[in-house]
Amino acid sequence: MESTDELSAVSLSIGPNEISSYLTRSGWNVSTSSRVAQIWTPRNSNSNEDLELLVPRISSAPDFRTRLKILLQDLEAHERRSGDQIRDEMSRQFVDVTNVSADHELDSTVFPLDAGHKLFYSAKKMVIAAASATLKRRGYFGHAVPKRAREQARNVLVGHTHPGSYVVPVITKARVPDASWENDRPRLVEEVEELSFDRRMVVTLAKGLTVLHELGVVSENEPSNRDVYDGVGEGISYELCDGVLRSLRDPSVQDFEVGFKWAPAVTPPGGVKQHFAFPSESVPRLRRIARGLRKDIEDREQVIYGWVEVLSSKAEDVGGSVRVHAIVGGKRRVIRMNLDRDNYEKAVESHKRCSVMVRGNLHIEEGKQPVMDVHSFELEQRLPST
Secondary structure: OOOHHHOOOOOOOOOHHHHHHHHHHOOEEEEEEOOOEEEEEEOOOOOOOOOOEEEEOOOOOOOHHHHHHHHHHHHHHHHOOOHHHHHHHHHOOOEEEEEEEEEOOOOOOOOOHHHHHHHHHHHHHHHHHHHHHHHEEOOOOHHHOOHHHHHHHHHOEEOOOEOOOOEEEEEEEOOOOOOOEEOOEEOOOHHHHHHHHHHHHHHHHHHHHHHHHHHHHHOOOOOOHHHHHHHHOOOOOHHHHHHHHHHHOOOOOOEEEEEEEOOOOOOOOOOOOOEEEEEHHHHHHHHHHHHHHHOOOOOOEEEEEEEEEEEEOOOOOOOEEEEEEEEEOOEEEEEEEEEOHHHHHHHHHHOOOEEEEEEEEEEOOOOOOOEEEEEEEEEEEEOOOO
């Protein structure tokens, strides 16, 4: 099977931001700039050739597409590779692509219709499962799937499928919006949080699949109930298992695979694998894991994302108290939490530098400041302005 990392996943529209990001990462600098166009030259050129690229800056201009075509032709000659490859990489600067695929023995140009339907359903099911777990941890969501998670499945895009192991590319936005500090307070607005959800969902999916793959494929021992329930804290659920099993149950499918291609211009998440393969032999164990998760119908943890606003620790304290500015249920909240020494050090490290992801029991009472009993406190994404 061809590696998902080698596949050209999408060809999205290209604008000035995508062009600038690609050229910067490819070793070019702006030498001349105006409102309508820029001249870019290589940072390090080993030849006497005068290389210049004319880059249009107004995507609504009538000649933008013509100028883009000429730019791609110039890059093709300079890089000595396909212009289609360059266009693809340029278009993907700010999107994550999750390649969902099914390996089979048929001719590489075809795929069974029923198996194809199941593969698309698997992709949708996993998106909903990951979006649900991004909001709260639960083994079985059933009819309690959050509305935001269902909306996510309607909002993501898919690219054209690929032959061979029939790949469905799921496309999500990854560009981290500006969330800088103003007057010593985080500028946290609803639009910023909404734009961050796609990347958070994909990271949750990758972490959930990491645990599910370990329990269902890698481990030599049958996972215990404790192993399965501990995995809920990392993002696995009955719905995630069902997404994997939907395709694996088809007799023509030998392996179900998921690969991640993180946006080139956005810092990739740490601590997650990029590729997972679930062979058909793993179906019995995955079914047992799913049955165990279906009994777990209570919310285990709330998940919040935000910025540490206030730090407080006395000399005699082991750890300290923090206040995290977050949006919960569409409302701005300042949530108080007590942290042990290790987590408090993470909070100090994050202050004015990056957002945090906190899991635990959230207590909200009318007229009182929200409080969270913390189970997990992790650094999330670095602010673009730092």
